[in-house]
Structure formats: structure tokens, C-alpha cells
Amino acid sequence: MSSRTVLAPGNDRNSDTHGTLGSGRSSDKGPSWSSRSLGARCRNSIASCPEEQPHVGNYRLLRTIGKGNFAKVKLARHILTGREVAIKIIDKTQLNPSSLQKLFREVRIMKGLNHPNIVKLFEVIETEKTLYLVMEYASAGEPPTLSALPLCHLPLPLHLTLTPLGLCPAGEVFDYLVSHGRMKEKEARAKFRQIVSAVHYCHQKNIVHRDLKAENLLLDAEANIKIADFGFSNEFTLGSKLDTFCGSPPYAAPELFQGKKYDGPEVDIWSLGVILYTLVSGSLPFDGHNLKELRERVLRGKYRVPFYMSTDCESILRRFLVLNPAKRCTLEQIMKDKWINIGYEGEELKPYTEPEEDFGDTKRIEVMVGMGYTREEIKESLTSQKYNEVTATYLLLGRKTEPDEHGGGGAEGGAAARPEGELQHRGEWESRAAPLQPHGQQRPQPQQGRDPRAAEGQHEHP
Template sequence: MDGCSIQNTMVLKRPSSFKKTLMKDHYEFLSVIGHGGFSQIKLARHRLTGVEVAIKIIQKVAQNRPAFSEPNILRSLDHPNVIQLFQIVETQKNFYIIMEYASGGQLFEHVPPGGMQEEEARRFFYQVTCAVAYCHDMGIVHRDLKSENFMVDARGNVKMIDFGLSTSITSEKNFHEFWGTLSHLAPEMVLSQAYEGPPVDIWSLGIILYFLLTRSRPFMAPTTHELLKLIVLGSYNIPHHVPLQARKLIQEILTLNPKERPTAKKILEHPWLTQGEQYLPPHGTKSLIKRPDPEIMTIIFDKGYDIYKTWVSLANRKFNAAMATYLILEHQKSHGESCTLQGKPVPPRVKPHPLGMDMSHLPVLPRRSSSEPNLCTFPLPSQNQLPKEAKEAEQKVTRSASLPAIPLQFLTTPDIASRPDSEQPHAKKQRWKQKEKKAKVLEAVMSNILYYMECYKCYE
């Protein structure tokens, strides 16, 4: 009886333990760097690339339930001023959210006594408002905006974080939850009234702007009761050193009637924000990945990842290990850093050989209708037939019958470098021909995948 019980327990724990092992295989945990209302944040290193990442760990306990939607919210966001998501791992006990690490610390820490210089405060507030405008456009309300929930990366740019209290906005839907940071609460929340999402975020933007320029809060009192009373009355003073246009903007934002508050887009058009240096457009979102970077895909292929499955992961935004590796390498490249791999966590069936090839000239094929001929796959050499387990795995993939699989494993060959240098010239010449042929085939397969992905969209 005891033996059966132990065996059943092991079966139940196996998926969670397996995922924990995968986490340790892919990431080296370094230190604890913060705590959220529902989570713990750790600094870790992605073993394959050596890049430092932040991992937010949310325990699956009742009191953390409001934060359970954070992984799905982050999946839908992609903006230069919102923290970038790399991977999501869910176990029986935890959510692991792997994100970019903003090494510059909290925006709060960048505000000196007395407040920032006007131009610096303008730049930071512009980026903060851009992030809020984007989230509202995407149907997301943050509900806990404050300078502590904006990080600064190594390049001095703002990144919005901590979506634990965030929720989706739907038409004609009001909220009733009373949560957030007391000093940033909107009057309608303090009065326990039903409230709309975006105006609550806008009120918090006014508190943030006030703090950037003064390093103090507009509503401050010795007791909670007095603090909430000041918020409801809208009673505050603005120091004389705050520029006139910035003062007017704060007054426009901190309006008691939520319907009279400007939207984030309107704030971006305010004269105080449009003067001086011109910044990035408010909706400078990174375009969705339509065609992966050939250089990055080649690096990933060299370490044993299936480039077709990686491509599908990117297209479907699965945020798995393969997608995380791609996004981290892309993040490195966008910051002017070299794309390099340091480890080898993905054991390939046969060690692939590096392919130094330029596939940037491949065309983006047009979408085809269902009436056009089906996609053709390349015939495989008889000596490199797919393994049985690969064929079985391919049969499990759900797809239209008219869209055949594109097997890529035949491109992997034994490591040429391991062969002796004493080979005959004829043998070396043959190997180089095989290598050139493999490169051409990979290039053709990449083009074929482009067509496949376009067809896949048509059949969805």
C-alpha cells in the first residue's frame, strides 16, 4: 500500500520536478534582487548566452491569485518602454516569468533631492506616458503605477514592470477593487466607487510627474485617514520651482472628475512634452516577428534547436526555451552586442556543423489562396532518412492536410572537424561539396518555410 502511494506521489511530482530541472539547466540563479506584492524577483544568467535576466517567481497560493494573469498580460505586450518578456515556465507550485534585466535600477532611485532637471524629467515622463498609452491601446490597465514600478535599463531608457494588479479593459466594464499604493490612489478608488481603468492610471501619472520634479508626493499626511481625505478633496500644493507648463499639466491630470482627465495620448501632445528634444514616437512598438533574423537562426541551429519549431514558437508567441534563446540573442544584437552562445543545454541528436551563410536576400513570399498548389517538400537523401521518433513526432503536429511537414533533421551531419587530417584530397573535396550542398538546401528550406508560414496563416 505504501509502495503504491509513493509511486503515485512521484508520478504527480514528475512534471513539476522536470520543469524545475529545465529551469536550472537553462538558467543560473545568482541573487535575490527584489520582492513584489505577490512575488520574488531573482537575478539569473541564461547559460547558453551568458546574458543576465530577471526571473519573477509567483507562488500559486490563494493570496497571490490576482497576479496569476500577469504571464498572459506580458505575452500580449511588446513595446520599447515595457519590460521585455523572454520565457514563461509554469509548474505545479510556481509561475516563472523570465524577463530582460534593467540594470539601471528603479526610476525612483534616479530622482535627486528637490527633483530632476526639467529636461531630464521631461524625457523620463515622456517614456513613462508612452508605455501607459501603449498599454491602454492594447486594452490593459496597470492599476499600480508609481516610480518604483518603472525600471531604467543600461541605456537610460524607462521600462514598465510589475503587472500583478493589471487587468484587461473591456467596453462598459467598471472595476470595484480597492488596491494599489495609497499615495497614488485615485479619488474614485478611495470613495469605493465603480471606476474605469484608464483614468485611474492617468491620476497615477500625475503623481509620478509631481515626484520627478520635486521628489515628494502631492498628497502627504501623518495618518492614512488624513491622507485619503486630502486625495478626495484634491488638496495639494506645487512648489514654485516647478516650471509653469509642467505645473499646468499636473493640474490637468490631477482632476477629481475622472471623465475630465486627459488620456495618455492627449498628455503626450501637451506643450510641456512637445517642446525641446524630440523623442521616439509614442507607439514605437517593435513589429511582430514576420521573418526571423537569419544570423540568429543560424546560431540557434548550430546549437541543436530545430529552426522550424523555433520559427513556429516565434510566430505563435509560445515563449518557450527556443523562443527565449532567440529573443535574448535579438536583444543582444539590438543593443550592439555580439550574438554568442556560451553553453550547450540543448543536446542535438547529431552535432550540427556551423553554417556561415547569408540568407538576407530571401524574398518574403506573398500569401497564397487555398486554391493554389500545395507546398512541396524537398526529397531527402536515402542515407539521411528521418529517425523513427522524429516521424512519430511529426505525425502528432496538428495542421491542415494540404500543408506537409518540413523536416530539417537531415541537415545535421557528423562533426567534420573530428575526422583525421590525413584524408585523401578526393575525400576532402567530397566533404566540401556536401557542405556547400547542405548550405544551399538550408537556404532553400528557409525560403520554403516562409511560404509555409504564409500558407499557415491562410488556413488558420
């Protein structure tokens, strides 16, 4: 679907220089065959604690659902609550200092996000050699950040060819489109409202995602959107420019191809336009047989409008896919757009108001006391917002239990669609202060996949 070309990695401003994360350990034993200090708690917990199965902290590892060069993702079950999670396991010894800083920044950003349409981070476990990120598992599909680490985190530049349209893992919005075809505008609108709400929330917190694409949009059991993979995200400050050019070429804004510095939100807004087009048409607005051809098409800003696309949908697309970033719409303006509010009369899309954390749920606290935690450590962990086992247990108790005790909450039909141990990287590239240029051998892009009756009209945005 896209190509990943990595040039010399560079650091944005606002790099995080933290040396450790989460709850550190003094030694690195990797996944052990018995859970750490769980004896008393397991006796009173709602889940058993079999010694013959591998564990990390309070989590029983079920199976590998993704693997990269220096990281892998495991489907796991929290022993005390029975809730399923995805654990991203990163080998820190393979990362250079710059890559570690970017990893720390990703974790720091995820800790600050609390939106129903963004994958939630529950716990950070760190040893001398390994970092474990315990995250929400989107039970209708793949876990978050299956790319293990964005390619800009890798110490050596490398090139990966394009991924065929039908060979990506199930469970993402991308795979839904592959399986079911384009969405009706009513369905696309419902999904897109959630996406806009989540991205606007990030922008309000001065965070830009920089890798928005269909592959990073997961679906939960209720078919709600979960935005994943904040590996390219960064903080931005109005008036200061970012100069790292990253993301997926088919979703990348023209200014990134030109090597121009940018504020931040405008590159996400362009990507949202590409996503909306993809939801409604089942194909990309810009593609090419190679990166050079793709670049030329993006810089021309021309795309075909299918005959079935409504005038209102075409109108909102024109507000996103504007070549001049200064003239691109803002998400505040989009929230008032006619198309996005059709069928939601009286419920105009509004900025998400983050609720105060409920750290006083007596029912959950009583359950945790029964597990062996003390009220003092519960209160201290929650009020200090530590991403440790105590906070994770409290948060997971507030989540629904999965109906399938052994199958992974639908994972057999989702995550298992990818061969175990195989991870296909898709579509990231990074450069610094230089226009993106083709690199390496490219696989031809998939065909547009349009209805042959689609109108041939083209539009160019100012």
C-alpha cells in the same frame, strides 16, 4: 512612502481561469543542479555549463535579489547566450484559486506587451508546484516585480507599515530621486514621454496598469524607463466598470478612496500626474501621517506648486490631477500638450506603433542551430509565439550582452543595495465595492522634502 492595507480580496471581471501556463513539467524539482537536456547545446554554446552551480531550465542562478512570502526573484544568466535575466519564482501551492487566477491574468497580459519602455517577458516555466517567470533585467537597477506578488494575491489579509523614504532598493526612479533629488524639467520630460508612451500603448490594448508609481519605474543601462509589475493590471472594456480598488494610496485616484467603480484608464492618468509631480519636485503632491489623513488630502485635491516649477509644467499637471475623472485629460490630449513637446519640435509625441515581430533573423537562427535546436522547432515556437526556451533563446540573442560577466551588469551597485533575502513591500492595497478606510498602525509619511523657498500657493482642481 505609502501604506498597504488589504481588505477582502475580490475578483474583477475578465478573470482568467487558465489552469496552467507556459511549458509545463510533470514534476517539481525546483532549481536543479544541472540544466535540463543541455548537454549537446552547451558544447556548441557561447557559455559554459558548470554542473556545480544551480540551474532552472537554461538559466544559471546567480543570487537572490528579492524575496516575498510566496515568491522570490533571482538574478540569472542564460547559459546559451550569456544574457542576464530576472527570474520570478512563485510557489503556487501557497496561493488560493482566486490568487492563481490573478497570477494567470498577469502572465497573459505580459505576454501581449511589446513596448521598449515595458519590462519584457521572455519565458514561462511551470511545474506542478512552481511557476518561473523569466523577465528582462533592468541592468541599471532592480529586476521587475520585486514585490514577488502583489498583496492582493496573498490568501490572508495582512498589514504592512510604511517604508521610510530612503530604505527602498536602488535602481528604480524612486531611488534615483532619493539619491539625486528632483529632476530638472528637461530630464523629467524625457522620462515622462517614455512613461506616457508605454501607458498609452497599454490603454490602446485595453489594459490598465493600476499600480503606476515611481517604485515600478525601472531604469535600464541607458537610463531608459521600463514599466514593471503588472500584478494589479486588468483588461477593461469601455462601458463596463471595474470594481477592484488597488494600487498605492499616494498615487491612487480620489474615486478609489471613495469606493466608486471606474472605467480603467482614468485611474492610471491620475497616477501619472502624481508621478510627474514627483519627478519634478522630488516629493509627493499628497501625503499624510496615516491613511485617513492621506485620503482627506487626496479628496480635497490640493497640492503645493514649488516656485521652480514652470507655468507649462503646472498647466499639464492641472490636466492630470482633476478630481472629477470625467474631466481628466486623455493621453491623446497629453501627447499634444506644450510642455511634453518642448525641445522636441517636429517630434511631437505620438502613439507607439508596435513593429511586427522579426522572427526571420537568419543570423540568430544559425546561432541557435549551432546550439542544437532544429530549424523546425525554431520556426514552430516563434510562429506560435510560445514562451518556451526556444523563443527565449531567440529573443535573448537579439539583446545586448552585459559587460560584467560575474557582477550582474551593475547589480552590485543596484540590486545588492537591499539586504539579500529581504524584501520590503511598499504601498499596495485592495478592497472591493467599499471606500478605503485606515487599517492598522501606520508609520508617519516622510516629509515632503521641499525646498524651503517653495511657494506656498495651493490649487484645487474641479
